[in-house]
Amino acid sequence: MSLMHLRNKVKWLLVMTALLALPVTLVGCGKSTSSTSSSSSKGFTPKKLTVEFVPSSNAGTIEAKAKPLEGLLKKQLGIPVTVSVSTDYNTIVEAMGSKKVDVGFLPPDAYVLAHKQYGDKVILQAQRYGIKEPNDQATKQLVSYYRSQILVRKDSGIKSIKDLKGKKIAVQDTTSTAGWIYPAVEMLEHGVNVNKDGIKTVQVKGHDQGVLSVYNKNTDAAFVFQGARKLVMKDQKNIMKDVVPIYTTGKIPNDTITVRGDMTDKWQKKIAAAFKEIAKTKKGHDIISSVYSHEGYADSKDSNFDIIRKYDKQAEKLDK
Incomplete structure (x- = not known):
């Protein structure tokens, strides 16, 4: 066999070896790409x-x-x-x-x-802990629900939901379950629409502010979570006596x-x-x-x- 012929054969073998190796390399690359994609698609992992x-x-x-x-x-x-x-x-x-x-x-x-x-x-x-009326006493039972209340001043003459027509009510923002959704819906079930019926709503920041707005006679009523009066008891000793619930809603998660x-x-x-x-x-x-x-x-x-x-x-x- 001539030297030239031997060199050509070696070159041919090298080319074939490279071609045979290529699919393996490509498969390996494919796996690597897939693995990276899978890892990133699993979701957010916080670093802080x-x-x-x-x-x-x-x-x-x-x-x-x-x-x-x-x-x-x-x-x-x-x-x-x-x-x-x-x-x-x-x-x-x-x-x-x-x-x-x-x-x-x-x-x-x-x-x-x-x-x-x-x-x-x-x-x-x-x-x-669960809460009992009339003075928001805590029970010893842990519960996964709470309720909303409509509060008024005891001396206001307001005794029922129907008496709230034409009044001013302190509320939370419209995504607040206790400060808006539940009391508003249950008022509607009792025939009173908080957005109509001559009612003016005033948005306050925090349920303590809702309680105080009623106590200070800035509003006639307030939508708050049951037990909210306790938030201001330290400063307003007579809050339980002067501000009272006229309505308590169903259970809220x-x-x-x-x-x-x-x-x-x-x-x-x-x-x-x-x-x-x-x-x-x-x-x-x-x-x-x-x-x-x-x-x-x-x-x-x-x-x-x-x-x-x-x-x-x-x-x-x-x-x-």
Whole structure:
């Protein structure tokens, strides 16, 4: 065999070897690309966590009380945590939708909105001690619901829902379950439309402000959560005697801890476990109790809030 012929044969063998290796390389590349895509499609894994809520009473005081949650959550989760106060629930819903906030303390109606618009997921429901009338005494039983009340001054002469026609009522924003949805819908069931019937609504920031607006005679009535009078007892000793409920609504599912919709299942479970663990400690319990009157947290699911969707549908009749 000539030297030239040998060289040609070697070249041919090298080319064939390279061609045979090429599909293997391409398959390997394909696997690599697929793996990267799969990893990124699994969801959001936080490197730091932003938590936001709306206070039910004085915002400045509550934010100071809530700040220590940052350290407790960081210890549980192993990543930096920022806790802040928002102006209203709509702001939190939009912030979660735009991925600026990862975890929101949302009341039921705001959660339903966040789930519908952005696919946000409820992971926990707050637990509170039940409340008995007439003076909002706490029971020893932890429950996953609460109620809304319509408060008036005892000396106002207002005795029933029908007496609210032509009056001025302090309310929260329209996503507030206790401060708007439930009392407004149940008033409608009793033949009084809060958007009509000569009623003027005044939006106030916080249920404590609703109570005080009635106490100070700035409004004739207020929509508040049952037990809200206790928020001002320290400063207004006669509040239980002077401001009284004329109506108490049906059961409302308790507040939620909700996470953004693209968060991984692993981190949803991790955050849920962290909040439940924190609630069991003295320091953690003191914080959640003073901020929201939460006593602990229980696992939750979306179907728990179908009753809210029913009330939301009924609320549409207010503008008809």
